[in-house]
């Protein structure tokens with residue numbers, strides 16, 4: 001890919017994605033396979049006057065080796081220096097940039113029970129830091145094409161050609177045009193207009209139906225609003241958490257979901273794929289989960305903690321989005337979730353509560369925002385998806401028809 005185009009993309013990630021502020025520290029999380037691109041992002045962060053940029057390198061195969069050789073207790077331990085590091089983040093509120101490139105099958109064969117047990121040990125120790133940072137940081141996730149990932153998406157092609165094709169797909173769907181910053185300004189305005197309309201309806205519940213058997217009703221929190229595109233941190237800084245993004249999303253009322261929903265795309269959970277699955281909900285809780293592939297893993301996911309069996313997100317994405325139109329299955333949630341309507345199990349977003357800046361996280365959760373150590377999106381949208389909004393004034397408004405916006 002041309003260096004000048006990649007430079008524009010790096011700039012988009014720093015300026016529009018994380019919106020790095022003068023004097024701010026920046027954390028970049030990246031895999032080893034794209035050092036030249038990471039260098040560009042670091043340079044752009046300094047151009048945005050970051051005080052210090054820290055790159056945390058990862059190499060996916062090492063994760064597997066650590067899990068194999070360490071005990072659950074060791075894996076689940078948070079060292080004092082790691083706590084000090086989190087405290088530093090709480091004190092300084094750095095911007096976070098995640099550059100993902102991982103192999104969708106890269107963690108195949110890893111002992112997931114061990115991983116789950118270890119993260120259950122770490123979670124209560126790390127949670128107070130996460131809660132203190134909640135909503136304060138600007139952060140963004142964007143993608144770079146790892147070799148194994150590119151081969152998975154384009155299996156018939158030579159590695160170098162597959163990587164180039166994946167770059168093209170990433171840049172197209174991320175709206176890296178002649179003027180990406182302007183394209184994103186317009187895109188954000190469009191999403192905001194959709195959200196404003198949805199929020200004007202006073203929706204009590206959403207009723208999803210499709211010809212694959214999906215028939216699910218999900219209750220809304222009266223104080224919650226549809227959000228999408230960029231958002232504003234508690235520090236008052238506008239940023240775009242996902243590049244790309246197409247969704248209008250909301251966090252539903254914990255405990256209010258009835259019916260069954262069928263997946264329409266594979267779910268990659270902790271480096272392994274769960275395919276062709278259905279989940280049945282009663283009183284908001286996932287009570288039955290079946291999958292043609294990965295059923296055990298799906299059930300492990302749902303039982304990670306009390307909140308993992310409840311919904312944390314309802315997201316609306318038209319089949320006409322650039323990602324859906326590309327027809328590419330990315331095997332990566334950042335992209336695939338933006339190709340299709342989806343739900344998420346686990347943690348809900350407190351910032352979907354109106355005026356959440358004036359409320360504590362506890363207050364948001366009392367209103368019905370789910371809490372969990374997981375947040376896993378799964379795709380349910382398809383060409384026959386219909387969504388009716390049942391409104392508090394008794395009216396029913398169709399907001400989705402044949403997989404696309406009905407307004």
Ligand code: ZN
Pocket residue numbers: 247249313315337342377
């Ligand atoms: Zn989403």
Ligand code: ZN
Pocket residue numbers: 313344375376377
């Ligand atoms: Zn999500």
